[in-house]
Amino acid sequence: MEWIPSDLTGASCMDPFVVFQSFNHLATCFSIFGLPQHADSTGPTSTAKDGYRVNVNSTFGTLVGDCLRQYCEVPDPELEGCDLESYTPSDYYRIFTRPSQEFETTTCKSVDNDVNQDIGGVGVLLSFAMQSGILLYVHLAVLILKLIPTVTRCIRRCTKRARSTTKIQFGQHHFSVLKSMLVEFQEAQCFFMLSFQCAALIALAAGPQVFEATSLLQLQSNISMAKAVAFMGILPITYGLWILHRIGLHSWYISVWSAITIVTSSVTLHLCKVEPRADNLQQIATADRLDKCGFYPPPLIYCRSDSELGSSYSLVNNLTFGLSDNTANFVCIAIYGLLLLKRLAPYPKRWLGQKSWFQTTYHRVHPWLVSRGIRILSRTVDVIIETLLLITNFFYSFMVVVRSLPTISLDSWSFGQIIAVTIWSPIVSKYLYWLL
Template identity: 30%
Template sequence: MAANRTLLLCDDPKYVFQSFNNLGNCYTASGEAGTSNFTKIVERCLNDYCKNQYPDLGGCENWHGTTALPFVVSTTTSNQYFWNNATCAGVSKGVNTDIGGPGVFVSYLMQLGLISYFWILLRSFRLFPLLISKWNRRKQLPNTSPAKDQTQRRTILRLCHYFTQHDRIARVILVEFQEAQCFFMIASQAAILLAKSSTAIFQSNTMPSLRASNGIAGMVSSAGVLPIVMGMWSLHKMHLTEPWIFFLSVATVIVSEFTLYWTHKAPTVDQLSAFGYNGWPQSCGGYAPPLIYCADHSEAYYLRVPVVFFWQVLNPYCLIVFGLDVILWLRPYLAKTVDLKGICQRTLFHLGLGNSLLKGERSAAFAWAAWIKRFPSLLTFCVESLFVAAVFLECLCFAEFVHIKVIDFSNWGFGQIVAMTIWFPVVSKYAYLVLFGTQSYSQARMPESDHVDNNEEKYNQYADIESSGLKSSHVIEHKSKANMEGIHGEVDQETTF
């Protein structure tokens, strides 16, 4: 009786096309009863729509005057779709520009490129002093004139000054860039969470558009974690471990991971946003044709591949490095407040394992113990080698999104320009400091009357260090001064011979 009543309702287009559930129920009932009335209703609706298409919906690219049946309706919760080869081809699949517009897309590429640039640059500065030192300590050739040798030493001194100054500038900009990209990621993740909390998420009108927007949102949540983790790692290696940057970076990763897990669930048809259009064919009951539920499995596969990569490969790696970052940042504070070695010793003695502790201390004298000391260097090499691989693979995934054309690069607007230019303050400040130095930048930011003399500033700086602890800016200035004093000392020492 229930099946017969459903079949009677399925003869009415207003019932069939009112919702996806009605369409699925009629498809199931017609298949069980072997009736063709439902098939004719769907065929008439599709043909009438293709004769007068709605541009925002599209479709009917393979339609040639009549609909080539059959069609498929899948009612599985995690895989709801309608498919007909003739009419589903060309259905609108654009991504919401707020999530994956051209400006947003380029902005994430700029973020990844900038952090890679600063990471490579700062790590390379470790090699320059060694090369210059070897060049500076080389033996003077017999046929080298004193004037030429003095010119070479002046050139070396200028290079040392340039690299030291550039290293200091890059460290200062890295701190500001890490703060900027944390706020950028928190803002973008908050927008995604707000969109996901809505019934009609991402304002998508078709299933291809909904799935593409959801996939891009998950990609954004995962792809943005890699620059944050690389920034934390670089800041730790540069000894710029300020609590504010640490807590901001941790909060950013937590919010991004929460958003990633929320977008991993496949969207459903009840999350579609209705078209603001009333000119649908009467054969469709005055409702939108089932083309809004279309799903091209080949395109969905190409979209799923980079999303799965971000989920199963890149994200676990980022979480592992993030855990290392947290441990390395907290280790000095834990070493000051907690006697970890004493706790381990007391625990072993309480458990009756004191002899094993003594044997462990004796084993440290063996030759293989020297390899343990090399473990931090080996760990750094592995992590930073995988950084290169992760950046390369992430760029390949971005290229795949461009290849499947889910992002319309012709759709530029106000928000897209703002998203792309968000990194310009950091880039312009870096360029200004490189060209004109830090002193000119300080004078531009502060009136001359606010500047104090060098002796008073140096005294206040040392007083602040003793009272409030070491800060990143003090570390930078102290190291740069120490490097310059060492370079001048070496040059002066060699010139006395």
């Protein structure tokens, strides 16, 4: 949201009721009393920031400082922002108007940035780590089990046939168990992520106010987590569907539910692209005693940072080495489209096989489709996609966990968080039972 200067004078900017009424008023007063400020972002993006700074000992700086000191006498537990420990006090208060609205002071680093647990609590985070871990395990197990026949042929040359037969039978049994488990897992993650996305869509339809954030920093954390949750319904679903295709279990039932989940998650991801604004913030409970702030919240509510964990970052953007969220989303959709084409490939011959024009076209095209070059190209594309999904899923899940830990309260367990973790228990326990 672009900053629009207010029609204020130096005299009116000495009235706390006027100054702290809105970000526009605060920024206008900074522009009157302060000096231009230019800074380069230190976060994942290199966007330059423009604004103004005022000395903390100046007349206007003293007015801002009085407001902050009064607030910190009894800080709001939902906002915080009064901890100076291990931080060197700054000689300036800064406000940035481009590319986004931001107030900057030393204590901004202690502003609460915890994510709303209804969006991304500790249970949700742990559940996603388990979801990605199960997919990685299944994929690696499939790759290893496919090597067993080759290995056993070598073993036969050196050992008794009975021992190699035992190894083959174990590999076949394990592979059967793994396939059955993966089908159930794909169904479970589709319905589980659909419930998440539907809840997120209902919440986002009500606007960013639903995050119950008290600062722009906290609102940024919630929006970033909502993006991560949305992408949880895109990347793991595509990855699981690809593994099913590789082992020959890509049914229409699984394909349809996977498509519904990916589309719903893509809509959620699109709705998460909102710019944090002050009018989306929840009022703090202590504002009515802050006469030196004009009975408004302190400017700490405008704190936001692109250099601290859990603040202004895009998990998907970091993961994809600068690619936009939309690009990463479209890549997953393209992979699903490729799987759909492979699934549809036999049907034209079944439906149109008796048509003379189709037979003529088929006999012309078929030798080219089964040529050595096309087969090599197809296998190369498969290997690239498979490697990309494996590596991306691992690094994405790792990044979500690492980057989200500073914004998650680890003791905020609730019924919903417990359910999010135990959702995978039936599948894992059934797999272990069948395996043993």
